[in-house]
Amino acid sequence: MENKLFIARVCTLAGKIMLKCGAETYRVEDTMNRIASAYGLRNAQSFVTPTGINFSTGFADPSNTIRVSGRTTDLQKIAEVNSISRKIDEGDLDAVEAFRLLKAIEKAELAFPEWMQIVAAALLSGCFTIMFNGTWIDFLPACIAGGIGYAVVLTIASMIEVRLIADFFGSFVIALLAVVFIKTGLGAEMDKIIIGAVMPLVPGLLITNAVRDLMAGHLLSGMSKGVEALLTAFAIGSGVAIVLAFL
């Protein structure tokens, strides 16, 4: 019994890390079931939604519920957990060692430093302006607006729990900056600057995940992620719209 419980802890820990880092729901369930069956639990059941995990080792066994709040995007951690579950699957890792490794991954700070993320956001904003047929005059303004906008989102997201507010203020600042650039003559086309600079906020991961989950038959998760993506898009849109409305 003790052993079963420990295996359940390993499974749910792996699932929790993956879910927190933005993995698709079906991958979370799949990983937990694979780990369980590799450790000899043939009848383990898992049910995962974007906000929680339900895992049971078999009939009439205790089932565990893990609440997951606050999702971020961290593809690196997903890859690490995936490689651990591969090793377990191949029989190279016992449960105690796996648990220790997973704990280490959960605590690790693998993210790129914040300044690097802001630089990346700035660069890609400028690039998107060119891709949407903007002129090179607008490259630098879009970079600056995109970088500052993303920095605003990061700062507000660390202060306020509601992610929508951060997106809203981020796109608001971007639109304001674009207007300033046009008025001072530094930029040529306001639309292109705003479109490019807003791109780092676009919920691309949510959209792909929603589709993948829907296709795998996880209707509940697919729908809720789709709604989350829609809400984010709405927040970005209204931030820009408020500035445009006062022009």
Next chain:
Amino acid sequence: MTIIAQLVTSFIASAGFAILFNAPRRTLLQCGTIGMLGWILYYLLHEHRMDAVAATVIAAILVGVLSQISARVYKIPIIIFNVAGIIPLVPGGLAYNAMRQFVEDDYNLGLQLSTKVMLLSGAIALGLVFSEVAKQFSDRYIFKIKKKSKSRS
């Protein structure tokens, strides 16, 4: 000249997104390349007067297939590659225009553009699904992978 500019900018844009999503460092180049190839295919098809929706489906299929292959080669979840890859195809500009029309009280044009945005997002989804189905098909019938083996990617 414009083609070169498009190639370079779409590469940087996709790789930049990979950084924002904190993709593993050794995959940044592959993410950028996949995004670049998908975007260039879309760009060329669109230049040759193909409908934007059809061009998006085809480009998304390319992104999906390339991601499947890289996922298998590097033994990493596919999500890492296709998230960055489809980003250039997301109709951000159109969505912005649609919203702008709503703000300027032109609801007819706004609705038209929003419908187009929905269609384009659906096209991305469709392309990814096609590549997924193709992968499952090839696993089952071409490579004859057994059910229990590691077909996770």
